[in-house]
Amino acid sequence: MALWVDKYRPKELSKLDYHKQQAIDLKRLCEQQDFPHLMFFGCSGAGKKTRIQCVLRELYGPSAERLRNETMNFTTPSNRKIEITTVSSNYHIELNPSDAGIYDRVVITDIIKQIAQTNIIDTNGQRDFKVIVLTEVDDLTKDAQHALRRTMEKYVATCRLILCVNSTSRVIPAIKSRCLGIRVASPTHEEIIGILNQICQKENLKLPAELARNIASKSERNLRRAILMLEACKVQKYPFTNNQDVPEIDWQRFLNETANQILMEQSPARLEKVRDRLYELLSQGIPPDIIFKVLVQVLSKKCEVEVKSQIYEFASLYEFRMQMGSKQIYHLEAFVAHFMSIYKKYLIQATEMMMDMDE
């Protein structure tokens, strides 16, 4: 019994719920003999992978859905043995080169080249090329991306690449220009509500409109999260009520608590406590940019415009520094320290003004 999010994932292009025009275009693209390299980009939970899977099915038929896990081993020039896991069918292979960390370049040069160089033997296959799906390409190092561009051109006869990217800003222009970019925008709230309702229909549940809207807004236009939340709600309490609590995701709750702690007290001791919480978040694998984002969102709500602008300024400064540096906690902490300093001054000023007013 899979979770709903996987259970009700559309398998064909024609069954997609939103971006329907795009789906039609993709279908036409697949019907042609030739097929360009594709780059799907969009936020997490927008449906990139779903569309890639659909495209593959469109290209190769249902047998592209028969997936298997494989582990590939390779040795780096410095003689380290690295293994990465791939998911593959007879026609395609999906891998995430950034799994190999700083050795991602070796994955590109060795494994991908090796795959690309071999031809498909299956004579009754519909296509004379196979597909390599690379995920999280924006996390690749620049070296690896450069290694990729030659591969894309050289082996175009035997294989096509489908890249899956969160943000194109970190992909080098050379790769961008070699691909047909397909933007998968996050679904709107309405689209999410529509999908949630569909699922409830299939599950024979009755979903109150209010709850659906709540879930949609809490999910931050992340469809995956929305469906997971819906299921959690169902498990928590059924039948649904209109103002039912939508369960927050664990790390979100923790992060919000942290932000509230910063607002409650500004002192070195509190800063140290916050540091511990930030450490916990980081060690749990919560990306630091998300931490930044949530903190800024929560913290700036409590401030006036002028203070807000300062907060944004510092947040952007330290987020930038974080990208330039190596120890994320330093920059998060610096941001929090600055916020505390600014906020305390702001509070003192505010109380003084209140006093003046009273007088």
Add this chain to the structure above:
Amino acid sequence: MSRDIRSFFKIDSSNKRKNDEDPASSKNKHNKIDEEKSEHKNIKKKRRIIDSDDESDLNLKKSTSKKIKESKPEKPANEVKNIKDLFGGPIKRKERQKEVKTSPKEDVNSSVISIADEDEMAIVDQIENKLHEIKTIKSPGKENHKTNRKKEKSPEPIIKTVKTDEKKELAVKDRGSDSKSKEPKIEHEKKEQKMESSSKHQKSDSKDKDSKIEISSKPKSPEKRIKTKTPEKRCKDKEEIKVKAESSKSLSASQPTTSNKSSEGTVKPTKSDVIPKSPSKTVPRPISAPPSYSFVDKYKPTSVKQIIGQQGPQSNANKLQNWLLHWHRNHGDPTKKNKKSNPFSRDNDGSSFRAALLSGGPGIGKTTTAHLVCKELLFDVVEFNASDTRSKRLLKEEVTQLLSNKSLKGYLTGDDKTVSKRHVLIMDEVDGMAGNEDRGGVAELITLIKESHIPIICMCNDRGHPKMRSLVNYCFDLRFNKPSVNQIRSAMMSVCFKEGIKLDAGAMDAIINGTGNDVRQTLNHLAMYSASKDTKLNADKAKKNAQMSEKDIKIGPWDVIRKVFSAEEHKTMSLNDKSDLFFYDYNIAPLFVQENYLHVKPNCKDSEILDRIAKTADSISLGDTVDKRIRSNMAWSLLPTQAMFASVIPGELMEGHFNLPPVFPTWLGKNSKAQKRKRMAQEIHDHTRTATSGSRSSVRLDYAQFIVQAIVRPLKDKGSEGVKDALEVIKEYRLLREDIESLLELTSWGLSKNPWEQIDSKTKAALTRAYNKEVQAYSYSAQAGVKKKKGSGGSDEMYGDEDDENVQQSEDDEDESLEKNSMIKVKKATTKQEKETKAGSSKSTAAKSKPATKPRAKK
């Protein structure tokens, strides 16, 4: 009496040299009677200079020994006749000319060779060799006496003379404090010479030995005769020289050797050039030390008792002595197995070890102790130190050769044909065995120790060093501690007294502290003070100087962090000093600063504190960007910049005092935890990849919590009936059992309770059973098991333990229905895993789970 002996002893060293010169001078004289008088004069003059040098040296040392000195200089000249007799007829003209060429510039010694016939040369050589070999057989100090004794006694077996000499010499040594200063040098040379000679007489054929022995008895007697007659002859020579000196002025002026100073310096190198291996090389240096003689050598202890901090029965020196003394009794018989003594007991004498390892900081007397102990026990020392190449091959070749050496004593007395027992191999600075040169050296040393027939003494500074780890197990461990300030001070004060340095006790303490109780370093400092003529050194100045030198002493990160933020320390520190703090360990310093800056209370208004903290954090964050630059671009020249941002500026901003004690950086631990969890998330992502969409981070951010809920909730609500539902989820997402653990860890946030613990243990066991029964092996299953084994222990116990018996039962049943071999494999892996997790939590469960694995193992 004692004085006489001492003076004899002193004269000896100069005599010895003269002995070597003797044949030359005799020949010189003989030939020069005919013609070329000027040259004759020159040589003589030169000798006179050498003689007078000797004399002045002696005068410096002791005025009491004058008598003997006066009588001494005549010796060499006297030899002339005898040697002429010995070698027969006048020397050919050609050779004389050769001599003429060489003599003005070279040492008189060199003329020995130039004059002598080849035959004669061979004989002389052999004599010398013989003398030399005997020296190596016997322990220190005898060559000084040899000639001396010979003069007094009638010809007799040489070895005996040597033996008696030795005793006397030891006695002399104990009494005379003066002679101490000279002995280190002598001993040093002896060492070299021993090495040389031992290798030399190894090369010599066994055939040679008979003839050698003959020779040793023959030519000695003439030599002795010569010496008895020397005095008058010398006098004559002198007078002659005086008379002829003026006439030969022009010639002598052109000779470089006539300058008074250079008799030592210029002579030596040429000497060794001409006769590379002749024993003349071992001639002791002039008795009084030249001014360049360092304090360290000058005041080197000459007996074990004088070593600072090595008195008493429990001292390392004493232990080493006992160990060495009983070595042959303990290890002499290779067939006898030694029982291992308890290495931790206090009175462990190390009898079971074939080697000793002396460890301790520099300058506290390890090498000195080893050498002196060997000397006092009359062991011969063969030393290898860091200046020798000690690779595996070389060690094997060189050392095994040396160890199987047979001493000539055995040949001479005819009774001892076994390997000499009186050798000690000293491997100094073993921790310096590093790099390509010495590769495999330590391993070879260990095999050497295992097979050695002689005791081996190893020395190192840091016995905790990883390279030493293997060696430590084979060695009698003797750890040298730093001597206390008091111990050093008393010894140093006596040195000061002798050198005429005025230094009060406070200054001395400051110096000693400044060097970190390093005796050698302290002596070096004293030498510097005496040389700078700054005799009025007071305690303050010394302290200052000591502080200057203290800078070079490493302080730990804990002290560094205190200094970084201490307002007190900042008063006396320059910017450079502050940035130097960072460089004590630039890897850990930024971490310490970041961890601890919040514990400091800066000296400022309370309202400013947060501001300062913000600025500090900003600087630290900048420092981190620099750090990234440095490490990713190898831009190490940026280190000073990082020092500013990561240490100096924070220190400046937060200048004050610590509210809380500094703590160790938590970043390291948190980072490794983050890495571990990242791996877990990666694994889960890999496993669930076929079933889910989404990247690793989205699996972590979105899926994790819900999957855990989907598994846990049915178990919690419905008990064992919920097993089916839970298993459905596990199967759908192709999770392994250990993935559930990982998921639980990833979704736990410290305070929140582990939902797994709330589940009834029976239900858990049921789930385990069902899982084993139904879930097929995945391609990654076996692998995951292996990986996990290496990884973390101490994870929460997952599976119910009460039903282990049942589990075993049902597993037995299902085993029969098993068809796939791969399945069996997987199960083994998983049970291993199970065992491990249980071992981590409780022993009893581990014991229980063992029988469960057995039936499967049979299959």
